[in-house]
Each structure stands twice: as C-alpha cells, then as structure tokens.
Amino acid sequence: MKKLTENDVTPHSIWLKRRDFLGLGAAAAAAMYWGPARAYDFGAFKPAAPIDEKLTSESDITGYNNYQEFGTGKGDPARFAARLKTDPWSVEIDGLCDRPGIIGLEDLIKPHSLEERIYRLRCVEAWSMVIPWLGVPLGPVLARFAPQSGAKFVRFETLADKAQMPFLESSGMGFPYVEGLRMDEAMHPLAFLAVGLYGKNLKPQNGAPLRLVVPWKYGFKSIKSIVRISFTDQQPTSTWMKLAPEEYGFYANVNPDVDHPRWSQGEERRIGEFRRRKTLPFNGYADEVAGLYQGMDLAKFY
Amino acid sequence: MKWRACIRAWILPNSIRPGANPAAQGLGLIGIAAFGAGLGPLLWLIWQFFFGNGLGANPIQYVIRDTGEWTLRFLCLVLFLTPLGVVSGWFWAFGLRKMIGLFALFYASLHLMSWVGLDLFFDWPSIWRELIKRTFLWVGMIGFVLLLPLGVTSIKSIAAKLNPKIWGWLHRLTYVVAGLGILHFWMMTKSDFSRPTFYIIILAGLVLARLWIWRTSTKSASKITD
Numbered sequence: 001m002k003k004l005t006e007n008d009v010t011p012h013s014i015w016l017k018r019r020d021f022l023g024l025g026a027a028a029a030a031a032m033y034w035g036p037a038r039a040y041d042f043g044a045f046k047p048a049a050p051i052d053e054k055l056t057s058e059s060d061i062t063g064y065n066n067y068q069e070f071g072t073g074k075g076d077p078a079r080f081a082a083r084l085k086t087d088p089w090s091v092e093i094d095g096l097c098d099r100p101g102i103i104g105l106e107d108l109i110k111p112h113s114l115e116e117r118i119y120r121l122r123c124v125e126a127w128s129m130v131i132p133w134l135g136v137p138l139g140p141v142l143a144r145f146a147p148q149s150g151a152k153f154v155r156f157e158t159l160a161d162k163a164q165m166p167f168l169e170s171s172g173m174g175f176p177y178v179e180g181l182r183m184d185e186a187m188h189p190l191a192f193l194a195v196g197l198y199g200k201n202l203k204p205q206n207g208a209p210l211r212l213v214v215p216w217k218y219g220f221k222s223i224k225s226i227v228r229i230s231f232t233d234q235q236p237t238s239t240w241m242k243l244a245p246e247e248y249g250f251y252a253n254v255n256p257d258v259d260h261p262r263w264s265q266g267e268e269r270r271i272g273e274f275r276r277r278k279t280l281p282f283n284g285y286a287d288e289v290a291g292l293y294q295g296m297d298l299a300k301f302y
Numbered sequence: 303m304k305w306r307a308c309i310r311a312w313i314l315p316n317s318i319r320p321g322a323n324p325a326a327q328g329l330g331l332i333g334i335a336a337f338g339a340g341l342g343p344l345l346w347l348i349w350q351f352f353f354g355n356g357l358g359a360n361p362i363q364y365v366i367r368d369t370g371e372w373t374l375r376f377l378c379l380v381l382f383l384t385p386l387g388v389v390s391g392w393f394w395a396f397g398l399r400k401m402i403g404l405f406a407l408f409y410a411s412l413h414l415m416s417w418v419g420l421d422l423f424f425d426w427p428s429i430w431r432e433l434i435k436r437t438f439l440w441v442g443m444i445g446f447v448l449l450l451p452l453g454v455t456s457i458k459s460i461a462a463k464l465n466p467k468i469w470g471w472l473h474r475l476t477y478v479v480a481g482l483g484i485l486h487f488w489m490m491t492k493s494d495f496s497r498p499t500f501y502i503i504i505l506a507g508l509v510l511a512r513l514w515i516w517r518t519s520t521k522s523a524s525k526i527t528d
Contacts, residue, residue: 064359072494075358125492127360173493243493262436262490264428271359275423 077205084204095230098146134196151231180236376406438489445482
C-alpha cells in the first residue's frame with residue numbers, strides 16, 4: 001500500500017527537478033513556493049518554557065562537537081563541516097510503514113509548527129550542555145508515514161558523503177552512522193527533531209539540517225544530518241554498539257549508576273562550569289520517561 | 303682571534319670542546335634554547351587561556367590532554383637524543399638528556415596535578431575510587447611513579463652515590479615509562495587511534511635504534527678485546 005500521491009511525500013526525481021528549477025534562477029517564483037533556502041519561520045516558533053538552568057553559550061555549542069565524519073577533535077567539526085551542503089536535502093523513509101518515499105526537508109517539517117525546546121544534553125564523555133533547540137516533535141512526524149504494527153524500532157542514518165566528509169573512511173568507524181530508538185521511545189513527546197538552535201538554522205557541526213534530540217539519552221543517540229529513517233522489527237545495531245559493545249549499549253539512557261568502563265558516569269562537567277555536578281537519572285527527565293523502562297534491568301540494558 | 307674562541311665557548315656547549323667531559327653540564331646557548339623551548343608548551347597554554355580562545359569549551363580537559371601529550375613528546379625526545387649523539391657525534395645531545403628528561407617529569411606532574419586538582423578538585427575518595435577502577439589510570443600512574451626515581455637520581459650528588467651501572471639500568475626505565483604512557487593514551491582513546499599509533503611507531507624506532515647502537519658497540523668492543 002504505497003501512497004506516493006500524498007502531498008507530503010515527493011518522489012526523489014521530481015523533487016530534484018524542482019531543485020533544478022530553483023537553480024535556474026527563478027528566485028521570485030521559488031520564493032513564492034518554497035521561500036528562500038531553509039526558510040522556516042523562526043519568528044513564529046513556540047518559545048520554550050524557561051528553565052532555571054543557564055543556557056550554554058552559542059559559541060560553545062557550535063564550537064565543541066563530536067561529529068566523527070569531520071574529525072575527532074572537538075573543534076574539528078566546526079572547522080571541517082562548514083562546507084557541508086545542506087540544501088537541497090531529502091530524507092528517505094522506508095521499512096515497515098504504509099507511506100514510504102523520499103521527502104524533501106521542507107515538506108517533512110512544514111506541516112508541523114516549530115517549537116523551541118530547552119534540553120540538557122549529556123555526552124557519554126561526562127560533559128553536558130543546556131541547548132535551546134528549534135524543531136518539531138518526532139512522534140507526529142513519524143506518524144505521517146503510517147508505521148505498521150510490526151514496526152518495533154526506528155533506525156536513523158546519517159549522510160555518508162566521501163566528497164564532503166574528510167574523515168568518513170579514514171576514521172574506520174564503518175559509516176554511515178546509524179542510531180535507533182524503540183518505537184515507544186520515538187513516539188515519546190520529549191523526542192525531538194531539531195532544525196535549529198538559538199533561533200537560527202542548525203550549523204553543520206551540530207547536525208544540520210536535521211538531527212534527532214533525545215534528551216534522556218547520551219548525546220551519541222541524537223544522530224546528526226539524517227538522510228534515512230527506517231521502520232523495522234529488529235533492534236538496529238548502532239555504530240557505537242558495533243564498535244564497542246561493552247561500552248555503548250542500544251538504550252544508552254543517562255544513568256549515574258552504570259559507569260562507562262573507563263570513567264564514572266556519576267558526575268559531569270557542565271560546559272562553562274568549573275566544578276563537576278551530579279548526573280541525574282535519565283538526565284533529569286526521569287519523571288517523564290522512566291515509565292518506558294519499567295521492569296527492565298537498566299544495568300543490563302545500558 | 304681570541305673573540306672567535308670566546309663566542310665559540312659561549313655558543314657551543316662545553317662538551318663540544320676537545321677534551322671536555324661528554325656528560326658536561328654547561329650547555330651554553332643550546333641549553334638555554336632547549337630550556338626556553340621546554341617551557342614553551344606551558345607558556346603557550348597560559349597564553350591561550352588568558353589571551354587566546356580560553357582553551358575552548360572544556361579547558362580542563364584540554365589542559366589534561368595537552369600536558370599528557372607533551373609528556374609523551376618529551377619522553378620520545380629524550381630517547382632520541384642518545385642515538386642522535388651517537389650517530390652525529392654531537393656530545394651536547396647527551397648533556398641535554400637530563401634537562402629534557404626532567405621536562406618529561408615536569409609535564410607528567412602537571413598532567414597528574416590537573417587531573418587531581420582541576421578535574422576532580424581534590425576529591426580524594428573519588429580519585430582513589432577512579433584510580434583503582436580504571437585500568438588506563440593505573441597504567442598511567444605506574445608510569446608516573448617509575449619516572450620519579452629517574453628524576454631524583456638525576457640530582458648530581460645522588461647520582462654520584464650510585465653505581466654508574468645501576469644508574470644506567472635505572473634510567474633505561476625511560477623506555478618502559480614511554481611504553482606505559484603510550485599504552486595509557488591508547489587505552490583512553492575512544493575511536494581514532496592514529497595518534498597513539500604514531501607514538502608506538504616512534505618508540506619502536508627508538509628501541510631499534512638503541513638496540514642497533516648496543517649491538518655495534520659490543521661488536522667493536524669485542525674486536526678490541528680480540
């Protein structure tokens with residue numbers, strides 16, 4: 001049951017042609033239809049409820065990143081990702097759903113109203129930030145593709161373009177980068193697709209133009225520069241699980257009681273602060289998400 | 303031409319002058335330059351912190367990583383000075399080993415202190431817990447502890463009390479310390495092993511160079527006794 005006639009799903013070929021048309025310089029016509037490049041209405045987003053934690057500075061958020069395709073140094077992504085071409089951008093939706101297809105990013109986002117979400121981001125390396133994301137909740141976006149009842153997991157894939165990503169092959173990590181969520185995790189209201197931060201378009205080093213944000217899990221779960229979303233009945237094997245299964249599990253929920261083999265997860269350094277602070281279960285979102293894992297041994301399913 | 307001799311004496315280390323003791327202390331300008339260069343990484347860190355980018359978003363981690371890697375660099379450098387001196391005949395290279403070795407100890411101490419004082423803020427129970435729990439930490443710690451007697455026995459009056467043979471064997475521990483340092487670096491690395499691999503190759507080259515020197519010197523020695 002493939003309904004490619006749906007307005008929100010555009011076949012890749014047509015979509016690319018549309019881009020050619022834009023490329024011919026019909027800027028005015030383009031602006032009427034699609035607006036200037038990546039023109040989300042950032043003036044009209046629903047602002048986040050303020051929280052009593054200080055936002056991490058924009059320069060730290062955009063200058064201190066893990067994005068291995070652009071190098072392993074924390075400053076490398078800001079240096080090497082700048083030329084990542086994020087427009088045009090399309091996402092392939094496949095697997096166990098009734099409406100698979102290739103969809104342009106604008107069409108993916110436009111039907112939803114943009115929201116701001118201020119989330120803590122806890123990296124598995126024991127540092128953290130507080131980031132004002134802009135985007136849309138993940139659940140309603142996924143629902144549009146009509147996942148089938150057999151779909152138990154969602155698998156996400158990052159762009160893997162040798163020409164644009166200098167360390168794609170030399171890193172030896174077996175890209176494309178893959179991450180996954182259980183279906184109920186993906187449908188949770190806190191799960192978020194970000195297209196911006198601090199009221200602006202996402203920068204490539206932060207995962208432009210489309211990234212996942214799952215605030216109760218370690219940062220590496222929040223996959224960047226998504227090009228493919230698949231519904232599956234099998235638990236996806238993420239890139240880090242494949243590389244070091246004893247260090248990185250599928251769930252990767254922030255958990256102060258389960259150490260990384262090489263360091264404690266009980267504390268973290270908030271970027272911009274001198275002293276470490278205590279790490280909270282589920283990164284402080286336990287009230288919202290702990291129910292998802294009832295009856296599970298979180299030391300085993302780390 | 304007395305002035306030329308004066309300048310020579312001032313610029314060149316004592317050890318280069320004929321009849322001078324190879325392990326001489328006076329290194330002249332080379333020594334001063336090496337001392338300045340050895341302080342360079344620390345001064346550069348301080349400069350960056352106050353006048354540069356403030357060492358980035360996570361300055362404490364930057365300091366730990368930077369001082370750690372400089373320890374490895376100085377360890378490799380000090381091990382390079384021996385083959386350099388043997389091959390080139392520049393005796394000042396031997397004289398420089400003490401200073402460079404002490405710089406390795408200096409940066410290792412900064413590395414350890416920044417972990418204890420900046421990262422964990424003297425939280426001794428945590429420090430102790432981490433130290434026994436994490437293999438890579440005690441590997442690094444053993445390396446540091448082994449480096450201490452080398453530092454102490456570099457003091458002339460103490461070195462003089464030691465049998466030179468024992469002193470020589472003791473200071474060959476530098477190879478072990480470098481190996482432990484690289485292992486420590488390897489074990490804490492998350493994904494990109496190119497830098498620890500680089501140091502392994504360097505250290506392997508230095509060990510081979512030392513073995514080669516040892517072989518050729520024992521050969522020539524046996525020729526003499528023959």
